[in-house]
Amino acid sequence: MDLERHDELLEALPEVYEEIFLSQRSRPEAMEYFDEVVADIHGGRIRELYELSKKGKPVVGTFCIYVPEEIVLAVGGACVGLCGGSDSTIPDAEEYLPRDLCPLIKSSFGFLVSRLCPYCLVADVIVGENTCDGKKKMYELMREFKDVHVVELPQVKDERGLEYWFEQVVRFKEFVEELAGEEVTFESLREAIEKVNAKREALRELYELRRHDPAPISGRDANLVAQIAFYDDVERFTERVQELNEELRTRVEEGEGLEGPRILVSGTPMPIPHWKLLYIVEDCGGVVVCEESCTGTRYFEREVSTEGDTVEDLLRNIAEAYMEANCAIFTPNEERVKDIIRKFDEWSCDGVILYNLKFCQPYAVEHAKIERRLREEGIPVLRLESDYGKEDVGQLRTRVEAFLESLA
Ligand code: BJ8
Numbered sequence: 001m002d003l004e005r006h007d008e009l010l011e012a013l014p015e016v017y018e019e020i021f022l023s024q025r026s027r028p029e030a031m032e033y034f035d036e037v038v039a040d041i042h043g044g045r046i047r048e049l050y051e052l053s054k055k056g057k058p059v060v061g062t063f064c065i066y067v068p069e070e071i072v073l074a075v076g077g078a079c080v081g082l083c084g085g086s087d088s089t090i091p092d093a094e095e096y097l098p099r100d101l102c103p104l105i106k107s108s109f110g111f112l113v114s115r116l117c118p119y120c121l122v123a124d125v126i127v128g129e130n131t132c133d134g135k136k137k138m139y140e141l142m143r144e145f146k147d148v149h150v151v152e153l154p155q156v157k158d159e160r161g162l163e164y165w166f167e168q169v170v171r172f173k174e175f176v177e178e179l180a181g182e183e184v185t186f187e188s189l190r191e192a193i194e195k196v197n198a199k200r201e202a203l204r205e206l207y208e209l210r211r212h213d214p215a216p217i218s219g220r221d222a223n224l225v226a227q228i229a230f231y232d233d234v235e236r237f238t239e240r241v242q243e244l245n246e247e248l249r250t251r252v253e254e255g256e257g258l259e260g261p262r263i264l265v266s267g268t269p270m271p272i273p274h275w276k277l278l279y280i281v282e283d284c285g286g287v288v289v290c291e292e293s294c295t296g297t298r299y300f301e302r303e304v305s306t307e308g309d310t311v312e313d314l315l316r317n318i319a320e321a322y323m324e325a326n327c328a329i330f331t332p333n334e335e336r337v338k339d340i341i342r343k344f345d346e347w348s349c350d351g352v353i354l355y356n357l358k359f360c361q362p363y364a365v366e367h368a369k370i371e372r373r374l375r376e377e378g379i380p381v382l383r384l385e386s387d388y389g390k391e392d393v394g395q396l397r398t399r400v401e402a403f404l405e406s407l408a
Pocket of ligand 1: 063064065066102103104105131132133134135268269294325327328329357359360361362363
């Protein structure tokens with residue numbers, strides 16, 4: 001690990017965090033736990049994962065919500081999200097990867113090769129997935145630095161696609177069993193499904209509380225919680241989100257919260273510390289009330305059924321539930337636009353921001369169509385493209401301000 005560079009990298013975090021999160025007025029007290037997680041982001045959790053790995057339990061690094069965490073949990077292991085959200089490691093990645101590539105891919109790869117991310121280092125293995133072309137090819141290069149297993153996703157969500165995906169889930173279970181040196185049993189898998197379902201339910205409830213007007217929590221705080229879901233211990237995290245929800249229910253009863261144009265943000269994931277867009281929207285007077293993204297609702301909306309009598313039944317339930325996530329790598333992906341329209345209504349939104357990371361072709365192409373469909377429905381929409389840098393902050397701010405004014 002490059003400790004000197006690592007410390008330099010973390011040095012900037014408190015100031016940014018103060019500006020984006022701690023300076024907000026009347027934050028829920030229960031956010032303190034999540035602040036501590038970020039303050040100690042390369043500390044306590046890393047020690048826990050290291051201990052787990054020492055005991056022979058697999059620590060699995062992932063880059064996509066399609067990797068079934070229940071299976072890893074069923075053998076006592078843990079999944080950690082390794083998606084990079086910082087531009088600090090992009091120059092490292094550009095020694096291997098083309099410049100015109102999605103920043104999420106470059107940042108993630110950069111963290112691995114620069115040895116700056118202790119999560120990458122503590123992970124026993126990386127589990128990638130065949131989704132977009134950039135990620136697919138990145139996993140080939142990652143093999144030079146770490147053991148990599150890839151799960152293959154179908155491109156079409158039909159019966160054949162589901163069957164193909166089910167076979168991949170079975171193959172992943174066998175891979176995890178070999179890694180852990182123990183079998184996934186019906187009981188261990190059902191228990192793991194129940195734990196992850198509880199985590200997802202707590203997150204669902206958090207997002208449902210955001211339907212209220214005024215919103216009992218800011219978009220950036222709620223999204224921070226969703227981002228932390230990819231790192232933290234599942235049970236502890238669930239309890240802390242439930243505590244937060246309890247506090248938010250009181251706020252709703254007392255009519256306490258944030259007012260302003262209510263915005264649904266939809267698009268590519270926003271991994272830690274990519275907080276730029278939500279901060280800009282809220283700093284300009286809007287309130288982000290929902291994120292249709294993989295660091296938002298796509299991660300937790302589905303619940304895996306525990307019906308069945310065999311491990312195979314549970315694996316089928318996992319395959320079916322995971323197939324519901326509407327990623328732009330699927331074609332066609334009609335359910336996503338319906339989902340956005342439904343969320344616009346259910347969260348009483350005033351406008352939609354379609355957001356995509358630069359060079360992300362699946363989302364950029366899909367957004368052209370979605371924008372048209374939303375306009376046909378009379379839904380105000382703003383399309384934005386950005387990366388992890390600061391260079392476009394002024395320009396984004398100008399466009400967001402104009403959009404929010406148009407909603408008034
Ligand atoms: S299920 S969204 S987490 S693939 S890396 S597609 S931004 S060009 S992350 Fe994703 Fe799974 Fe789909 Fe979700 Fe675009 Fe970048 Fe590719 Fe990306």
